[in-house]
Amino acid sequence: MNEFALIRRYFARDCATPSVLLGVGDDCAILKPAPDEVLLVSTDLLVAGRHFPLNTAPEDIGHKALAVNLSDLAAMGAQPRGVTLGLALPEADPDWLAGFAEGFHRLAAEFGVCLIGGDTVASPQLTLAVTVLGGAQPDRVLRRDAARPGDLIAVTGTLGDAGLGLRTVLSPDSVPAELPLADRDYLRGRLDRPTPRLAEGQVLAGFAHAAIDVSDGLAQDLGHILAASGVGAEIDLAALPLSAAARRWLALDPSVETLPLTAGDDYELLFTLAPEDRDRLDFPATVIGSIRAEPGLVVRNRAGQAVDLARGGFDHFAVGPD
Amino acid sequence: MNEFALIRRYFARDCATPSVLLGVGDDCAILKPAPDEVLLVSTDLLVAGRHFPLNTAPEDIGHKALAVNLSDLAAMGAQPRGVTLGLALPEADPDWLAGFAEGFHRLAAEFGVCLIGGDTVASPQLTLAVTVLGGAQPDRVLRRDAARPGDLIAVTGTLGDAGLGLRTVLSPDSVPAELPLADRDYLRGRLDRPTPRLAEGQVLAGFAHAAIDVSDGLAQDLGHILAASGVGAEIDLAALPLSAAARRWLALDPSVETLPLTAGDDYELLFTLAPEDRDRLDFPATVIGSIRAEPGLVVRNRAGQAVDLARGGFDHFAVGPD
Numbered sequence: 001m002n003e004f005a006l007i008r009r010y011f012a013r014d015c016a017t018p019s020v021l022l023g024v025g026d027d028c029a030i031l032k033p034a035p036d037e038v039l040l041v042s043t044d045l046l047v048a049g050r051h052f053p054l055n056t057a058p059e060d061i062g063h064k065a066l067a068v069n070l071s072d073l074a075a076m077g078a079q080p081r082g083v084t085l086g087l088a089l090p091e092a093d094p095d096w097l098a099g100f101a102e103g104f105h106r107l108a109a110e111f112g113v114c115l116i117g118g119d120t121v122a123s124p125q126l127t128l129a130v131t132v133l134g135g136a137q138p139d140r141v142l143r144r145d146a147a148r149p150g151d152l153i154a155v156t157g158t159l160g161d162a163g164l165g166l167r168t169v170l171s172p173d174s175v176p177a178e179l180p181l182a183d184r185d186y187l188r189g190r191l192d193r194p195t196p197r198l199a200e201g202q203v204l205a206g207f208a209h210a211a212i213d214v215s216d217g218l219a220q221d222l223g224h225i226l227a228a229s230g231v232g233a234e235i236d237l238a239a240l241p242l243s244a245a246a247r248r249w250l251a252l253d254p255s256v257e258t259l260p261l262t263a264g265d266d267y268e269l270l271f272t273l274a275p276e277d278r279d280r281l282d283f284p285a286t287v288i289g290s291i292r293a294e295p296g297l298v299v300r301n302r303a304g305q306a307v308d309l310a311r312g313g314f315d316h317f318a319v320g321p322d
Numbered sequence: 323m324n325e326f327a328l329i330r331r332y333f334a335r336d337c338a339t340p341s342v343l344l345g346v347g348d349d350c351a352i353l354k355p356a357p358d359e360v361l362l363v364s365t366d367l368l369v370a371g372r373h374f375p376l377n378t379a380p381e382d383i384g385h386k387a388l389a390v391n392l393s394d395l396a397a398m399g400a401q402p403r404g405v406t407l408g409l410a411l412p413e414a415d416p417d418w419l420a421g422f423a424e425g426f427h428r429l430a431a432e433f434g435v436c437l438i439g440g441d442t443v444a445s446p447q448l449t450l451a452v453t454v455l456g457g458a459q460p461d462r463v464l465r466r467d468a469a470r471p472g473d474l475i476a477v478t479g480t481l482g483d484a485g486l487g488l489r490t491v492l493s494p495d496s497v498p499a500e501l502p503l504a505d506r507d508y509l510r511g512r513l514d515r516p517t518p519r520l521a522e523g524q525v526l527a528g529f530a531h532a533a534i535d536v537s538d539g540l541a542q543d544l545g546h547i548l549a550a551s552g553v554g555a556e557i558d559l560a561a562l563p564l565s566a567a568a569r570r571w572l573a574l575d576p577s578v579e580t581l582p583l584t585a586g587d588d589y590e591l592l593f594t595l596a597p598e599d600r601d602r603l604d605f606p607a608t609v610i611g612s613i614r615a616e617p618g619l620v621v622r623n624r625a626g627q628a629v630d631l632a633r634g635g636f637d638h639f640a641v642g643p644d
Contacts, residue, residue: 021360025550026466027394027534028362028456033355038343040350041438043406043453047445072349084365086408086451116363123369129408129451131365134350144348212349228347 010101011085015114019081019135022116029116031082037135039081042072048126052192053169058096060192061128062103068215069130070111070196071267075213077142077205078134080113080198086129087120111198142204142211142271145228151209151272151291153233156197156284158243159218163263164256165191176252183245190243194267200283204271207280211271217262219309221270223297234298235289237261237307258307261299332423333407337436341403341457344438351438353404359457361403364394370448374514375491380418382514383450384425390537391452392433392518393589397535399464399527400456402435402520408451409442433520462527464593469532469551473594473613478519478606480565481540485585486578487513498574505567512565516589522605526593529602533593539584541631543592545619556620557611559583559629580629583621 012024022030033039046065048054056064066083073080085104089097108115113132165187168175175184197213204211210225218240226233240260242250250257272291273281299307334346344352355361368387370376378386388405395402407426411419430437435454487509490497497506519535526533532547540562548555562582564572572579594613595603621629 021460022465027397028364028400030398030460030463031361031363032460033359033361037355039353039355039361039455041353041404041406041453041455042350043408043440043451045408045410045441045443045445045449045451047410047443050444075349078350082363084363084453086365086367088367088369088447088449118365119367121367121369122372123367123447123449125410125445125447125449127367127410127445127447127449127451129365129367129449129453131363131406131451131453133361133363133455138343138352138354141352143344 010097011115011118013105013115017112017114020114020116023114024117029082029084031116031133034135036137038138038141040073040076040078040134040136041131042069043129043131044069044072046128055169056192058099059103062100063107063193065128065130066104066107067194067196068267069132070198071194071213071215073132073134074196074198074201075142075211075269076136077140077201077211078136079202080111080132081135082116082133083108083113084131085115085118087118088123088125088127089120090124090126111196136205140205142201142208144210144212144225147210147225147229147231147272147291149231149291149293150275152275152278152287153222153235153270153272153289153291154281154285154287155214155241155268155270156200157266157268158241158246159214159266159268160246160260160263161187161190161243162194162265163259164246164249166265176249178252179249183248186243186245191265194265196267197269200269203282204269207277208271208273211269214266214268214270215264217264218270219261219297219299225270225272226295226297232292232295232297233289234292234300237299237301239286239288241286261309332419333437333440335427335437339434339436342436342438345436346439351404351406353438353455356457358459360460360463362395362398362400362456362458363453364391365451365453366391366394368450377491378514380421381425384422385429385515387450387452388426388429389516389518390589391454392520393516393535393537395454395456396518396520396523397464397533397591398458399462399523399533400458401524402433402454403457404438404455405430405435406453407437407440409440410445410447410449411442412446412448433518458527464523464527464530464533466532466534466547467550469547469553469594469613471553471613471615472597473531474597474600474609475544475555475557475592475594475611475613476603476607476609477536477563477590477592478522479588479590480563480568481536481588481590482568482582482585483509483512483565484516484587485581486568486571488587498571500574501571505570508565508567513587516587518589519591522591525604526591529599530593530595533591536588536590536592537586539586540592541583541619547592547594548617548619554614554617554619555611556614556622559621559623561608561610563608583631
C-alpha cells in the first residue's frame with residue numbers, strides 16, 4: 001500500500017466541526033478561529049520503548065498519543081479544535097494501523113476533535129508526533145506562572161498509577177505477589193490509556209490560578225509552577241490521592257511510598273486556587289498542600305518530617321541511573 | 323544537560339511578533355489570529371537517512387526541516403505565524419544542537435517566524451517533526467482542487483536539482499566525471515537548503531487557480547492537482563526549467579533526461595493560472611504545459627512523443643525498487 005492509500009484508508013475520516021474548513025488532503029489544513037478566541041498549540045513526540053512499553057497494544061498507542069497532547073490543552077483550560085498526526089513507522093502493517101487508528105479516532109470522537117492533517121513516513125523507529133490546536137478566551141487561559149502565596153494546591157484523579165503500571169511491565173518481579181491481578185490490569189490501563197482532563201480544565205479556567213498536567217511527575221511538574229511563579233510550596237505526602245489499587249500496593253510494599261510524588265505519566269491536572277474557591281471544584285479533586293512565598297518545595301511525611309526528593313521526575317536526557 | 327536546560331539553551335530565543343502571545347515554556351503556546359484570517363496548519367516528519375543524507379550538516383538539517391514545512395504554507399499562499407519543533411535525538415551533542423539550532427533559527431528569522439513550542443526526546447533514530455501555522459485571508463487560499471481546463475501550468479525556479487544532488491551522495495559513481503565540482507556543490511546545496519517560495523505563494527494567492535509544492539516529484543505532485551480538480555494535463559519535457567548545473571549534467575548523460583519530472587525535494591511551487599494572468603507573474607516562473615478536460619497526464623518529449631511515466635515520484639511505502 002502506498003503512502004497516500006494508507007492515509008486515506010486509516011486516517012481520512014469524515015469529521016464535521018465548524019472550526020475545520022479543510023481537513024486531510026491538501027498541503028495544509030484550514031481552521032477557522034472562533035471570534036475573540038486565542039489559539040493554543042502543543043506538540044508532543046512519543047518514541048516506542050521510551051514513552052510506552054514495546055508490548056503496548058496499537059489501540060492504546062493511538063489513544064495515548066492523542067491523550068497526552070489533549071492533556072496539554074486541558075492544563076491551559078482550552079477546548080480542542082483540531083489535531084495533526086505524524087507517524088514514523090517501520091512497516092505499513094494493516095493490523096497495527098487499523099488498531100492504532102481505532103484507538104486514536106475513538107478518543108478524538110469522545111472529545112469532538114478532528115484529525116486535520118499529518119504525515120506518514122517509513123522509519124526503523126516507531127515514533128509519533130502529535131500537534132493539537134485548541135481555542136480559549138484570552139482571559140481564561142491557565143498558565144504556570146500565576147500561583148500566589150496562600151493558594152491551595154490540588155490535583156484531579158489519583159497519582160502514581162501510571163508509574164506503578166510501568167513497574168508491572170519493566171520489573172514484574174518487584175510487584176508484590178499478593179497484589180490482585182485486577183489491580184495490575186487497572187494500573188497498566190492507567191499507564192496505557194490516560195484520560196485528558198479537558199472538562200476539568202475548562203471549569204478551572206474560570207477561577208484557578210496556575211495549572212499544569214502531571215506528565216513528568218508531581219514534584220517536577222509542581223517545580224515548574226513554582227519556578228515560573230517565583231514561589232514555593234509545602235505538600236503533604238499522606239494527602240496524595242491514591243487509587244484503591246495503588247493503596248493496596250503501597251500497603252504491601254511501603255518502599256514505593258514516594259513513587260506517587262515522582263512518577264510521571266498520570267496526566268492529571270495539578271493546579272492552584274484561592275482557598276475561598278475550593279467549593280467551586282465540581283469534580284473529584286484533592287487538596288495536597290499550599291503555596292508559600294519562600295522558594296523551594298517541602299514535602300512532609302505522616303510524621304511531619306521533610307522527605308528527600310532526590311529524584312524529581314522523568315528527564316529524557318538526564319545523566320545517571322534511570 | 324537535562325531536557326529543560328537543553329530547550330532553554332538552544333531553542334528558547336526571544337522572538338517578538340504580534341501574533342505570538344506566549345512562546346516556549348508552558349504546556350501550550352498561544353497565538354492571536356489576525357482579524358478575518360483563517361489558520362493554516364501543516365505537519366512534516368523528517369527521518370535521518372531517508373529525508374536527508376546521513377552526512378548532512380546539522381545547520382542544513384535545521385534549515386531543511388523548517389523549509390519543507392514553510393513550503394506547504396507557500397503552496398497555499400499563507401504567511402507563517404509560528405512553528406513548533408519536535409526533536410527525537412540519539413544524544414544531546416552540543417555541537418550538533420548548536421548547528422541545528424543555527425540553521426533552523428536563521429531561516430526562521432529570514433521569514434519572520436517564531437519557534438513557539440515543541441518537544442525534545444531521546445531516540446535511537448534522529449527524527450524531526452515540524453508543524454507550521456500560517457494565516458491567510460479565506461478567499462485567497464490556494465488549493466489543489468481548483469485547476470480548470472485551459473489553465474496554463476507553471477513552476478517557480480528549476481526542477482531536478484535536488485534529485486541530482488541526491489545522486490551525488492547516494493551514487494557518486496553515476497555522476498559524469500566531467501561535471502565541474504562547483505556544479506556538484508550547487509546541486510547538493512539545492513538538496514540540503516531548499517528555498518520556501520513564500521513570497522511567490524502570496525503573489526499567486528491573488529490570481530492563481532490551483533497550487534502545490536513539488537516535494538514528491540513534478541509528475542506525482544501534478545497528479546495530485548489533476549486528481550483533486552478532476553482534470554488532465556499535457557506538459558512539455560523540453561520546457562521544464564533546469565539550472566545551468568542540471569543542464570550540463572543532462573548534456574553529459576542524457577539517460578537522466580526524465581529525472582526532473584520524477585525526482586522530489588525541489589520545493590518549487592507548481593501552479594495553474596488563466597492564460598490572461600500570465601503577465602502577473604512578477605517572479606521567475608516557467609510555463610510547462612496546460613490543463614485539459616480529459617483525465618490523465620501526458621508528457622511529450624522534444625519529438626512530440628508521449629513519455630512513459632513508469633515511476634511517478636517518491637513513495638515512502640511503495641513496493642518495488644526504489
